Structures are given as C-alpha cells and as structure tokens.
Amino acid sequence: MNCELAHERIVLAAYGELPDEQGHELDRHLAACTDCSQEREQLLALKTLATAYPVVEPDPNFIARSRMRLEESLDAIPPKRWYERVGQRIVNNFSSLQAAPVAAVLLLIVGAGAGTLGGYEYAAARTAHNAGRAAAAQAKLEHSRDTAPAEIANISSIEREPNSEIIHVTYNQLVPQHIQGSLDDPGIRQLLMLASENATSPGVRDDSVGLLAAECRAGHGCQGEGIRDALMVALRYDKSVAVREKALEGLQPYVAEDMRVRDAVLEALLNDGDARIRTAAITILEPVEADTSVRQVLSTVANSDHNPQIRTVSRQVLSRAPEIQ
C-alpha cells in the first residue's frame, strides 16, 4: 500500500467507512510508516477540534415559530384541483416505468409490434384502396371515352333560364353494373328472368332462358312460379326460335302437374310458327296425351297443321291414346 492510498484510508477509517480487511492492511502500513502515522494523528486532532463547533439542537421556541410561519404559507397555497391530481398521478404512473425496465421494454415491444402490424394493415388497405380507386378511375375514364354517348338513356326535359344562356337538361343515364353469384342466388335469378323478357340481344335471352330451363330440368328450386312464368312468357312471345325451344325444354318436367304449363305448351303446338317447336311440344305432351284438352289440340293439329310431318306425328300419338286408356 502506498502512502497516498493510506492517507485516503485513514480518513475513511476515522469515519468508520473502511472495510475490516482494508483496516487491517492500513494498521500494518501505519505500524511501519511514520509519515502516515502522523497523518492519522493530525486527522484525529481535527476531529477533536471540530467538536468545538458542536451541533446545537434547535430551541423549541425556534421550532414552534418556524412551524407557525410554514403553516401560514401552506394555508396560502390553494388546494390542488382534481385534474392537477389526476395529471400528477398519470405522470407518476408513467414515470414508474423507469423503475420497471422489463415492463417498460415489454410494453415498448408490444407497442412497436402493434404499431408495425397496424401500419402494415393500414398500408395494405391503403394500397388496395388506392389500386381500387385507380382501377375505378381508369375504368371510368375509358368508359367515358368509349361509351360516353351511350351512357345517356334518354333526355327527360330541357329548360332555358329566362334571359340567360343557361340551359337545364334533365336526362337518365345508364350505369353499367356487374354482378356475379350462384345460379341459386335469388338476385341472379331475378336478373336472368329480366334478361329472358327484356334483353335486346337474342343471345342474352337465349343464355338466360337456357340457364333457367336447365335449372328447372335439374329440379333446382323451380317450384315457385317466377321462373316457370318467365319460361312460359319466353315460349309464347320470344321471337327467337332457339329461346322458345329452350323455354319449352325447361317447362317439360311441369307439363303433367301444372295446368298453366300444359296450356302454354298446347298454345305453342297450335300457334308456334316453327315446326321444330310444334314437334317438340308434341313430344313433351306425351305424358298427358290422354288428357281431353291435349287430345282436342292434337286432333286439331292432326287435321289442320300445314306441316305434313307434324300432322302424321299427331295422328300417331292420337292413335296410341286408346291403348293407353
């Protein structure tokens, strides 16, 4: 141990701050070093001298006077408002995280994770939203460029403001829409039924009637009257032979049970301009050929149809009837 270190340790030892093992080491050094021994003597002398300026216990009157003054000052402080106390509590709770570094770190990690996930979700949603908007904007742009005149369905009214160049034009616009769904979807079926009646394109009517007919033949939810009605309307009034043919096929399963269907088929047999439809109608009517109304129609057709083949077929069916009976 050198003397410099010993001097420091002498001070610590004098004030009871030196660990025992270092104290023993210091004693050995002091026993051998006169300078350091003197140093210790001087320090102990200082300690003794310092007691000449002793610590005085404050006088009770002095304490009482100080307390009174303090109480007056405290009385003058307005009480803290509730929000100040709440704010203080929040600050304290937040600060107490410093005392719990693990909790603080965990909270940070959770917060960062949630933030990242949230940010990712937000960014993904925003990207998708932007892409959708861009696509919609692009589609709208292209649509407006290509089909701008066709978007106007009709002009309802035109009015001019008095003494002005301003014109008010009221018009209806066709907005193209697209929907996709199952054949069993009532919305899709409704659209198919509308298409079977009103579509300007025979192809669309053909497709819609074909789909509805296929549904009926397959027995998929065709018990209601909506689809059958649509098929009967198509059979009676559609100008396209192919559409009427498909409608007839769709109505086939109901010819025996539904009188209205049977009447529609009979009408087709009597009145349809196309021989294929009339022939198909005869075939369809086979399960109910013994029915009186059917026999009457078959008889009429057998006598008056201008197509010899249909007349022949009708006669053949009529000739089988007694056997059936």
Place this chain on the structure above:
Amino acid sequence: MDGPDRAQERLQARAPEMELIREAQAGSRAAFDALVRQYEQQVLRLALHLTGSEHDAEDIYQEAFLKAFRYIGNFRFECSFYTWIYRIVTNLCLDQLRRKKTRREDQAVVVDHSGDEIDVLASVSDNRSFSNPAKELDRKVLGERIQVALSKLTPRERMVFELKHYQGLRLRTIGEMLNTTEETAKNTLFRATKKLRTQLAGLR
C-alpha cells in the same frame, strides 16, 4: 436477536410513514403536517449548523417544506422519505452557502432571527470545561476558528463534511442526497479534511 428486532421496528416505524406520505400525496394537509413534525427538528438542526444563522435556517426550513408540499406527488418511494427531504434541504443549503461565498460573509458566530449573536458554545454542556471559565473561553474562540475554517471550504466540501462529521451519515447516503456517487463523496470528504487540517494547523 437484536438485528431482526431492530429491522422489524424500523419496518413498523416506516409503515405509518408510508401511509402518511400516501395521504399527503392524495392532498391531506393533516398527513403532511405530521410528516413536517417528524422531520422539522433534524432539518432545522442541519440548516442552523450549516448556515450559522437562525434566520437563514428558518428560510431554508420554510422553503424546503413548501417544496416538499408542492412536489410530494413526485415522491415515488424509490428512496426513503428521509433521503428525499434531506436532498431538498441540502440543495437549498448549498445554494445558501454559494450565495454566502459570493458575498464573502465569513460569519464566525450564529445569528438569531432578530440579528443578535448567539453564543452557541455556551449553550452546550461540556463535562471537560463546565467548571473552568478560561477553558470555556478558549473553547469559544476555537469554535469560531473552526467556523471560519469551515467557511473556507467549497459549498460541496462543506456539505459533505457536515453530513459526515456532524450528522454522522454514511457516505453512500450522502452520495444519494447530493445526487452523486459514494466514491465522489469519499473524495470530497478527503479534500475537505485536508483543507481543514491546513486551515487549523496552528491550533493544536
């Protein structure tokens, strides 16, 4: 058996104090007054001995407890309330010592609130000198010389010496109170004793 008993006593003593602190934090003035009564004597004793003036000591007492009242909500039980309140007091005392240092007021006597000098030494009983007036006078002169020597220390050295020598606190606690390390407090004490020895060299 003494150790555990004393530790339990300390715990029992601290439990009501923690309750008082919580109540004071919730806005109870009565709880705060109770805390003041627990610590006022120690605060005044320290301030009086450090400043040598009743007036300054009373100002420090006022300011310390007003600060404590204002900021008791910030106390988070990370240290003892004793350390916390002493931290406030020692900071105020340091400010006071620095101001004194600037004014170069080397008061050798304790002055009461009315400005009159108090004979500090006369108020203390001393078995070695009570029957000897000559020794009593010597002791008084010596005390004034000590005060002068103490006033030559830097405020921080003065504070560390005060807390260690006169108040008997551990260096670790002193470090906590002065927001520094035990090692720094140790070095400061070493410097203070060295300076005092130089100052008081001819007195032995």
